[in-house]
Amino acid sequence: MQEETLLEVRDLSVAFSMYERGLRKKELEVVHKLSLSVKKGEILAVVGSSGSGKSILAHGILGILPENARVSGEILYKGNQLTKKEQERLRGKEIAFIPQSVEYLDPLMKVKKQVIGVNGTEEKQRAAFSRYQLDEKTESMYPFQLSGGMARRVLISTAVMSNPQLIVADEPTPGLNLEMAMETLKNFKELAQQGCGVLLITHDIDLAFQVADKIAVFYAGTTVEVAPVADFLAGKDALRHPYSKAFLDALPQNGFQPLEGFxxxxxxxxxxxxxADRCPVRTDACAGEITMRKVRGGEVRCIHAT
Structure with a gap:
């Protein structure tokens, strides 16, 4: 039986309206024809350098992009168009969000009330706090009284209150020690085993290797490769895109091998x-339209991949 696809992003593009000198209006497209999917019970880790569009994807899925954003393409949830109305209905319920910034916490509301929200219970809240080593006195604190690591654990606790079917986690582990980071990812794995889908955006690819089923590599606002985690663990020869190979070479365990250019x-x-400007195998044909295609059990945006 084929696994149900919870989230499907098709050719997503996001542009922002801006004003240049002389009040000339222009649109700056920062995400370009980005595609990926998350199945029920699957953890898809999204990796890539800063500015590659990872957080914009997360905000686009949740419908919390700023007013000057123009979005094209499709975002489907359980096969249905994820309209603004549906995003508002599902956000914080079936679709949970763990934001990158702890500033998402309301500075004027005590922690306990924020975590329970409209979907949680005191029992669930206390179980989450126990799991993430937040003692009872944390409940009566305001966000400004929390350390960075505590605030991060509070945000993670909010995501499990509503028994979500899809979790979008945007850099959930910075500020956590290794034990807490692993506990968080272990919790994601347990939720996935219960049928939840997880979109995990992270810079810590070594942690992602331990829990993800697939990894999507972003570059300059688009997806360049989606592959099983086993291919990344097998080494760069198992990967398809030249950037994915370079990304793997740049990891500490591979000697921080640099890639020239920006x-x-x-x-x-x-x-x-x-x-193309940084690619060792580029040809004149690389200047044409390049689309995602299936190669060796993965997907890649490269005409030379085999």
Whole structure:
């Protein structure tokens, strides 16, 4: 029986309206035809350098992009269009969000009330606090009284109050010690085993290796590869895209091997492959349209991948 797809993102593009000198209005597209999917019971880790569009994807799924954002493409939840109305109905209920910034906590509300919200119970809240080593006195604190690590654990606690079917976690582990980071990911794994889908956005790829089923690699605002985690663990020869291989080479255990050049600025993108200027296998054909295609059990945005 085929696993149910909870979330499907098809050719998502996000642009922001901006004003240049002389009050000339322009649109800066920062996410370009990005595609991925998360199945029921699956953890998909999203990795890539800063500015590659990871957080914008998360905010687009939840419907919390700023007013000057223009979105095209499709976001489907359980096969249905995730409209603004549906995002508002599901957000904080079936779809839980763990934001990157602890500033999402209300500074004027005590922690206990924020965690329980409208969907949780005191019993669930206390169980979550026990799991994340937050003692009872934390309940009566305001966010400004929390350390960074405590605030992070409070945010994670809010996500499990409503028995979500999809969790979008945007960098949930910074500020946590290794024990707490592993406990958080262990909790995600348990939720996935119960049928929950998890979209895990992270810079800590080594932690992602331990819990993810698949990994999506982002570059310059789009997906360049989606592959089983086993391919990343097998080494770069098992991967398909030159950037994924370079990304793996740059990890500490592989000697921090650098890649020359920089990710292109969203306002000055090359035609065709966005990685072409840094790619060792580029040809003139790379200037044409490059789409995602299936190769060896994964997906890749590269005409040379085999």
């Amino acid at each position: 990710q292109p600025y969203a306002g000055n993108l090359p035609s065709g492959c966005l990685f």
